[in-house]
Amino acid sequence: MRKLSRLFLLAIGLLAVNAPLEARSFRTVVIDPGHGGHDKGGQWGLVYEKHLALDTSIRLENELKKRGFRTVLTRRSDYFISLPERVRIASRYSDAIFVSVHYNYTWKQQVSGLETFYCTSQSQALASYVHSGMMSKVRVVNRGVKFARFYVIRNATCPSILVEGGFVSNANERSRMKSAWFRQALAEGIADGIVRFRRAG
Numbered sequence: 001m002r003k004l005s006r007l008f009l010l011a012i013g014l015l016a017v018n019a020p021l022e023a024r025s026f027r028t029v030v031i032d033p034g035h036g037g038h039d040k041g042g043q044w045g046l047v048y049e050k051h052l053a054l055d056t057s058i059r060l061e062n063e064l065k066k067r068g069f070r071t072v073l074t075r076r077s078d079y080f081i082s083l084p085e086r087v088r089i090a091s092r093y094s095d096a097i098f099v100s101v102h103y104n105y106t107w108k109q110q111v112s113g114l115e116t117f118y119c120t121s122q123s124q125a126l127a128s129y130v131h132s133g134m135m136s137k138v139r140v141v142n143r144g145v146k147f148a149r150f151y152v153i154r155n156a157t158c159p160s161i162l163v164e165g166g167f168v169s170n171a172n173e174r175s176r177m178k179s180a181w182f183r184q185a186l187a188e189g190i191a192d193g194i195v196r197f198r199r200a201g
Contacts, residue, residue, distance in 0.1 A: 025201065026097050026159075028070045029194060030090040032152060033057035034102035037080030042105025042168035049103045049168055050078065052177055056165060057101045059187035067195055072096075083151040090156045097126060097197075098160035099190065100152050103177060104167040112170040113141030117148040117162040126197045127161045133193030137185040140166060140173065163190060 033054040035041035041049025054075070061071045072093065074086045090098040104115070114134055118127035127145045135142055143164075153160040165186045166173040176182040 026095045028093045028096040030072045030098045031057045032074040032100040056183045063191035087155045098156045100162040104164040113143040115143035119153040123159045126159045129197040130193030134189035137189035
């Protein structure tokens with residue numbers, strides 16, 4: 001009886017050790033273009049974060065499909081969707097990761113660079129791989145990988161990150177993000193990071 005108990009505990013222990021690896025056997029990527037509709041996000045003149053985020057997300061979807069992933073977008077056009085609904089969409093898939101795509105804004109117009117956020121330990125590695133992927137594609141200030149408690153990454157049950165693809169409020173970065181090549185480069189970098197994250201599992 002004791003031997004059976006020890007074997008049972010050993011099996012449970014092995015499952016616990018392997019749990020983070022199982023999280024990397026995903027094939028679905030839920031892509032969340034930030035803002036939408038009346039929620040424009042960061043804005044400078046006619047440059048709206050909501051449009052940049054959607055375009056980058058669609059490009060990311062195309063890149064991920066080339067790499068064999070199944071993709072889900074929380075929105076495909078310019079309409080508002082609540083934060084809880086974004087999380088609910090992600091929760092429908094048991095084999096998924098969640099990537100929320102944003103662009104940044106601050107009143108300090110000299111601030112620039114890319115940053116990537118995570119909230120849980122299972123998401124930190126994903127954030128690191130994706131951030132490295134983006135930084136390998138564009139020459140900008142590296143603001144690093146950071147912990148944050150944003151609603152969507154705090155409440156999503158799968159590995160979840162939020163990327164900020166530069167500052168709408170910075171003139172140089174705004175000029176870049178208005179160009180398709182920059183948004184495409186970010187999409188490719190995010191996709192490369194996701195592939196590396198899955199392979200690392």
